[in-house]
Amino acid sequence: MNPINPINPTNSFMKQKRIHIVTMGCQMNVYDSEQMLRILAPLNYRPTSQLDNADLILLNTCSIRKKAEHKVFSFLGRLVRMKQRRPHIIIGVGGCVAQQEGYRLIERAPHIDIVFGTFALGRLPTLVQQVEDQRKQIVDINPRKGSEPLCVGEPVLKAGRATAFVTIMQGCDNFCTYCVVPYVRGREVSRKPEEILEEIRLLVESGVREVTVIGQNVNAYGQKNGHGCDFPTILEHVSNIEELHRIRFTTSHPKDLSDRLTEAFCKLDKLVPHIHLPVQSGSDRVLRRMNRGYTRDFYLKKVARLRNVRPDIAITSDIIIGFPGEEGVDFDATVDLVRQVGFDSLFLFKYSDRPNVAAAKFSNKVPEAVKGDRFSTLLEVQREFTLAKNKALVGSIQEVLVEGFSKKSRNQLTGRTPCNKIVNIADGADGMARVGQVLPVRIVEAFSHSLLGQHVGKGYGKYPGKNGGMSYAA
Numbered sequence: 278m279n280p281i282n283p284i285n286p287t288n289s290f291m292k293q294k295r296i297h298i299v300t301m302g303c304q305m306n307v308y309d310s311e312q313m314l315r316i317l318a319p320l321n322y323r324p325t326s327q328l329d330n331a332d333l334i335l336l337n338t339c340s341i342r343k344k345a346e347h348k349v350f351s352f353l354g355r356l357v358r359m360k361q362r363r364p365h366i367i368i369g370v371g372g373c374v375a376q377q378e379g380y381r382l383i384e385r386a387p388h389i390d391i392v393f394g395t396f397a398l399g400r401l402p403t404l405v406q407q408v409e410d411q412r413k414q415i416v417d418i419n420p421r422k423g424s425e426p427l428c429v430g431e432p433v434l435k436a437g438r439a440t441a442f443v444t445i446m447q448g449c450d451n452f453c454t455y456c457v458v459p460y461v462r463g464r465e466v467s468r469k470p471e472e473i474l475e476e477i478r479l480l481v482e483s484g485v486r487e488v489t490v491i492g493q494n495v496n497a498y499g500q501k502n503g504h505g506c507d508f509p510t511i512l513e514h515v516s517n518i519e520e521l522h523r524i525r526f527t528t529s530h531p532k533d534l535s536d537r538l539t540e541a542f543c544k545l546d547k548l549v550p551h552i553h554l555p556v557q558s559g560s561d562r563v564l565r566r567m568n569r570g571y572t573r574d575f576y577l578k579k580v581a582r583l584r585n586v587r588p589d590i591a592i593t594s595d596i597i598i599g600f601p602g603e604e605g606v607d608f609d610a611t612v613d614l615v616r617q618v619g620f621d622s623l624f625l626f627k628y629s630d631r632p633n634v635a636a637a638k639f640s641n642k643v644p645e646a647v648k649g650d651r652f653s654t655l656l657e658v659q660r661e662f663t664l665a666k667n668k669a670l671v672g673s674i675q676e677v678l679v680e681g682f683s684k685k686s687r688n689q690l691t692g693r694t695p696c697n698k699i700v701n702i703a704d705g706a707d708g709m710a711r712v713g714q715v716l717p718v719r720i721v722e723a724f725s726h727s728l729l730g731q732h733v734g735k736g737y738g739k740y741p742g743k744n745g746g747m748s749y750a751a
């Protein structure tokens with residue numbers, strides 16, 4: 278890399294440049310955006326929160342649903358005028374839409390300088406340098422070379438942050454008939470366990486107290502890479518890291534939820550009692566057409582087993598509404614399953630066709646108006662469950678890992694319970710010094726998306742020192 282000359286600030290290599298990254302989509306993209314910042318730092322790019330003064334603007338895109346893809350094009354539209362005003366800026370589009378569309382992106386939006394697909398992340402510094410030097414447009418949607426690591430750069434350390442995502446695997450081999458992921462993220466690849474553990478250790482040293490290990494289907498971790506370590510085993514290793522308080526993971530496929538993983542919820546103290554287990558539909562006929570590899574009954578048995586092992590476990594899920602061929606009876610079966618399980622919360626998505634996926638060619642597409650009606654019906658059913666579950670916590674004392682100030686006010690701290698409920702804490706007196714601490718908090722009020730609580734004891738964690746156990750004395 279170019280050496281930085283501290284004596285000659287006019288050296289063009291010295292000139293500090295600003296990078297602004299817009300991250301769309303899932304946690305994998307959040308993690309990838311942090312990697313982009315890290316690997317572009319040696320080219321003298323420093324992050325800026327303002328779009329208007331950035332020299333390099335990167336869009337990290339998502340193509341899971343049509344709506345996500347529309348967002349990319351409307352954002353690119355906003356950048357046309359900016360590029361006319363400030364022609365020196367470099368615009369790069371990465372992530373899943375980049376991988377999917379490649380050259381077509383530049384045809385549609387000629388003000389883009391770089392299109393870099395999901396496998397080109399490690400090559401980003403070279404691509405940026407090429408554009409800086411030669412001012413040419415570049416498209417790199419080539420596959421990852423065997424020798425290239427899955428995650429690039431040193432881990433991004435999070436001073437002042439209590440939580441972090443860590444990618445442990447990427448891609449998916451399942452080919453659910455609605456899903457674009459196998460096409461834009463490729464087949465399953467797992468990171469080496471020692472690399473993951475080292476990254477988490479460094480994060481913990483920098484103050485992180487909760488990690489969420491992420492992947493498209495974490496249950497498949499290590500199944501085909503021969504690292505000699507499967508998902509429950511890597512969780513066990515992670516839980517041995519001192520000073521780490523909590524482990525979360527997402528996302529898991531119900532068909533791969535093994536008994537060993539279920540038992541980990543009882544065995545590993547640091548593994549929080551929360552699982553995101555996307556069911557997608559409550560109708561066997563639809564599940565079959567989705568190629569999900571399980572039945573409604575199988576799913577319900579997995580839920581029962583989880584609750585048997587860990588009665589307080591929070592279960593959340595994803596549901597697709599209006600999958601091609603979904604009839605009234607199928608939708609009724611989904612509503613019935615939702616009532617039967619009583620999820621803590623649900624993410625509902627109206628089905629949309631995606632490029633290359635099998636379901637795009639299925640007949641009997643469900644009209645948008647019908648999808649809209651079903652969406653509202655299910656939303657209403659779930660709203661009651663979510664609120665009732667939150668209300669049931671009023672009066673209880675919850676362990677809240679403090680993440681920072683609440684969005685509403687700097688007089689309030691915010692954090693999450695082990696079950697992933699957001700809690701705003703009325704007393705924010707100690708401010709950021711509390712970040713990373715686990716506080717005992719009495720829940721005083723429940724809303725549909727959050728809880729309000731009162732801090733009632735000393736807690737434990739980074740400040741004032743090592744884990745001292747929870748003290749409930751106020």
Ligand code: 5AD
Binds near residue numbers: 596597630631
């Ligand atoms: N249409 C609608 N929702 C989709 N999802 C994935 N593909 C589609 C699609 N084509 C939803 C699934 C998945 C979540 C991340 O996005 O519910 O679990």
Ligand code: SF4
Binds near residue numbers: 452458
């Ligand atoms: Fe997509 Fe299915 Fe893989 Fe999940 S398991 S990423 S829904 S193909």
